[in-house]
Amino acid sequence: xxxxxxxxxxxxxxxxxxxxxxxxxxxxxxxxxxxxxxxxxxxxxxxxxxxxxxxxxxxxxxxxxxxxxxxxxxxxxxxxxxxxxxxxxxxxxxxxxxxxxxxxxxxxxxx
Numbered sequence: 001x002x003x004x005x006x007x008x009x010x011x012x013x014x015x016x017x018x019x020x021x022x023x024x025x026x027x028x029x030x031x032x033x034x035x036x037x038x039x040x041x042x043x044x045x046x047x048x049x050x051x052x053x054x055x056x057x058x059x060x061x062x063x064x065x066x067x068x069x070x071x072x073x074x075x076x077x078x079x080x081x082x083x084x085x086x087x088x089x090x091x092x093x094x095x096x097x098x099x100x101x102x103x104x105x106x107x108x109x110x111x
Contacts, residue, residue: 057099060084063109069101076109 060066064076066086074086074095083096 056105057102060099060102060105061109064105065107067103067106068097069103073106 060076060079062076062078065073066076066084067073068086072086072088074088074097076084077087077094078085080096083098084102085094086097087094
């Protein structure tokens with residue numbers, strides 16, 4: 001017999017006075033539940049932020065001043081299904097911007 005096989009031969013197969021591995025199974029279940037709860041709480045904040053961002057994008061209307069994720073400030077001139085037409089710069093140039101790239105609304109329109 002090798003030294004490795006001797007180590008396994010001397011390992012007890014059951015807990016003293018109990019069935020084999022009964023306490024280990026409950027501990028594993030406890031760890032899994034704890035891990036699942038940690039993941040759920042960590043993603044709860046992300047779900048909340050995503051819901052707020054979707055609400056903000058749904059409320060966009062012409063005249064709102066926005067900040068894009070690229071750091072560009074502009075004024076919304078029209079709203080389409082999946083994008084915005086935004087006026088930027090002093091020359092009133094218009095660009096189309098995907099709604100997902102709106103970081104925040106800087107100023108809501110008066111109307």
